[in-house]
Amino acid sequence: MKIKALITGAEGQLAKTIYEIYSQNSDEIEFTFANKEDLDITNKNQVALYFNSHHFDYCINCAAYTNVEQSEKTPKIAYETNSEAVKTIAEYCKNQNIILIHISTDYVFDGQKNSPYTISDLPKPINVYGKSKLIGEEYIQNIMTDFFIVRTSWLYSKNYGYNFYKTILRKAKTNEIIKVVDNQVSCPTDCKDLSNYIYRIIKSKSKTFGLLHFSGKNQMSWYGFAKQILKENKLLNDTNIIVDNSYVTLAKRPKYSALQITKL
Ligand SMILES: NC(=O)C1=CN([C@@H]2O[C@H](COP(=O)(O)OP(=O)(O)OC[C@H]3O[C@@H](n4cnc5c(N)ncnc54)[C@H](OP(=O)(O)O)[C@@H]3O)[C@@H](O)[C@H]2O)C=CC1
Numbered sequence: 001m002k003i004k005a006l007i008t009g010a011e012g013q014l015a016k017t018i019y020e021i022y023s024q025n026s027d028e029i030e031f032t033f034a035n036k037e038d039l040d041i042t043n044k045n046q047v048a049l050y051f052n053s054h055h056f057d058y059c060i061n062c063a064a065y066t067n068v069e070q071s072e073k074t075p076k077i078a079y080e081t082n083s084e085a086v087k088t089i090a091e092y093c094k095n096q097n098i099i100l101i102h103i104s105t106d107y108v109f110d111g112q113k114n115s116p117y118t119i120s121d122l123p124k125p126i127n128v129y130g131k132s133k134l135i136g137e138e139y140i141q142n143i144m145t146d147f148f149i150v151r152t153s154w155l156y157s158k159n160y161g162y163n164f165y166k167t168i169l170r171k172a173k174t175n176e177i178i179k180v181v182d183n184q185v186s187c188p189t190d191c192k193d194l195s196n197y198i199y200r201i202i203k204s205k206s207k208t209f210g211l212l213h214f215s216g217k218n219q220m221s222w223y224g225f226a227k228q229i230l231k232e233n234k235l236l237n238d239t240n241i242i243v244d245n246s247y248v249t250l251a252k253r254p255k256y257s258a259l260q261i262t263k264l
């Protein structure tokens, strides 16, 4: 019998990547993709109806409010989606013996370290998005035992969603000089690599539950990442990108948030 896995937030970049790689290509796992219309995780009635009318072995929670800037202005949406809705999901997963794989973020850390954050390091978020994600993690840890919380950093897809990779390409195509900060460092993570990591967790049937860290292997600043993006798309020249640490943002971001990858 195939393992049954629910993917929430099906229109997001990570969920779409899992769909692209695995929806037709897995002998072992049968994925069900639920978008916000099928399953709004903040709508308790809809969550009850959905979980009571389906059977899953795993729930991969890719649904989240990921707008870091907007979270500072409308924290309510961030907390409803990334904290309270995660509590609801954790309760259903616990009651129905579903293993929860929840995706979290390097932004739970304050960025004061200068070596990769381990799963033993204490989180101390410095923006609303990070705080809302940490509360979600804490609910899961308090409610259930059979969970994996996979923290990742600087997630991007070349094909889907709104992310730094696509923003830089869009800017390059308008011929404007791209100004990017070099005072924040972490590891960009390709959605394809994270999708494979999640797949391996399920396939291994691991019961070593708890926190996991997964990211791309190379540390760089946003400026370094932007240069890499331009270079691999043959758009880098001597004048189209500069360092500018005065780029104005509402949210504070960690100076350093590389994660020490947890081997499976
Ligand atoms: N993007 C990044 O750089 C990083 C992301 N993460 C985490 O990885 C996970 C996946 O992120 P990613 O794929 O990038 O995010 P996206 O923003 O691309 O996708 C999230 C999806 O969740 C949906 N969603 C929002 N609210 C709800 C809701 N109430 N019910 C159901 N679905 C909802 C969104 O729909 P809509 O857009 O219509 O609101 C969107 O389709 C998230 O947990 C995120 O916190 C971790 C580190 C880095």
Ligand SMILES: Cc1cn([C@H]2C[C@H](O)[C@@H](COP(=O)(O)OP(=O)(O)O[C@H]3O[C@@H](C)C(=O)[C@@H](O)[C@H]3O)O2)c(=O)[nH]c1=O
Residues within 6 Å of the ligand: 066, 067, 068, 069, 105, 106, 107, 152, 153, 154, 155, 163, 164, 167, 168, 178, 179, 180, 181, 184, 222, 244, 247, 249, 253
């Ligand atoms: C687009 C752009 C951003 N920046 C700066 C702003 C900010 O300090 C930094 C990152 O910008 P963004 O707002 O695109 O990225 P941001 O939304 O901070 O990305 C984060 O998203 C959430 C969901 C996560 O979980 C994190 O791991 C991380 O990926 O780069 C520039 O300097 N120049 C630019 O042209």
